[in-house]
Amino acid sequence: MIDLDTATVTANIAFRNPRPDRLALTPDGSRLYVSRNGGGGLYGLSTVDTATNTITSNSEANRLIQDVAISTPPSADLGLTLTATPRPGLNGRIDYTLTAANGGPARVATATVKVTVPAGATSPDCQVEGTTATCSITNLDNGASTIRHLSVSVALLTLGTPHTVTATRTASSPTDTNPANDTASQTCTASTPLIINCP
Structure with a gap:
């Protein structure tokens, strides 16, 4: 994790294989969603709690995750x-x-x-x-x-x-x-x- 105000690394998060690829942050900044794309048909999505800098869930996918985005409910x-x-x-x-x-x-x-x-x-x-x-x-x-x-x-x-x-x-x-x-x-x-x- 990087503090953008100071450009310093504040935490290291160990993701399971494959490697982290794309990410999206919720509007309130509480959750970070990270896609994991690698060779050999290994794909997945991890959820990070930004308050504790810990991975709260991992899910696997059977195909390449092209992008990660947070949708905003209509108002x-x-x-x-x-x-x-x-x-x-x-x-x-x-x-x-x-x-x-x-x-x-x-x-x-x-x-x-x-x-x-x-x-x-x-x-x-x-x-x-x-x-x-x-x-x-x-x-x-x-x-x-x-x-x-x-x-x-x-x-x-x-x-x-x-x-x-x-x-x-x-x-x-x-x-x-x-x-x-x-x-x-x-x-x-x-x-x-x-x-x-x-x-």
Whole structure:
């Protein structure tokens, strides 16, 4: 093993025959995979624990190992934003627009976003049960976005009390590795059906 920062040998690892050939390091640096290719039909693959510089496994192969590579599982960053638009009037309401944007790199195959809403809220795009609206998303390409709409009547709110609606990504495939943008909220206060404030 060689420390690349100091260009010094830190450990010697004795591999079984045939000789070491190609190698690949896992992204976290914890495992080193080394192919062993030699004459006489001897081929194999060894796994090295880099913390202890020891070989943890050896496997044999019946043909030449052309290359060793670590595949990276696909991931897709689904980011949420939520806007609130007051609609004052005798039957005042607040309209919410939920935007889900795929920051990639892979396509979002499926995703579920749950939104906390007052009981009685409505949505043409999401399934509302009690105080939860469940919004489903499928086949969203890298760089694309999709919108869901929800509406809350002022009659459902306690006047003069701030009310917060929160959207949260609860599941998605493939893996979302960035939880920082998985939640979005808006807080509005209705003094009367004619006076609605959503800062």
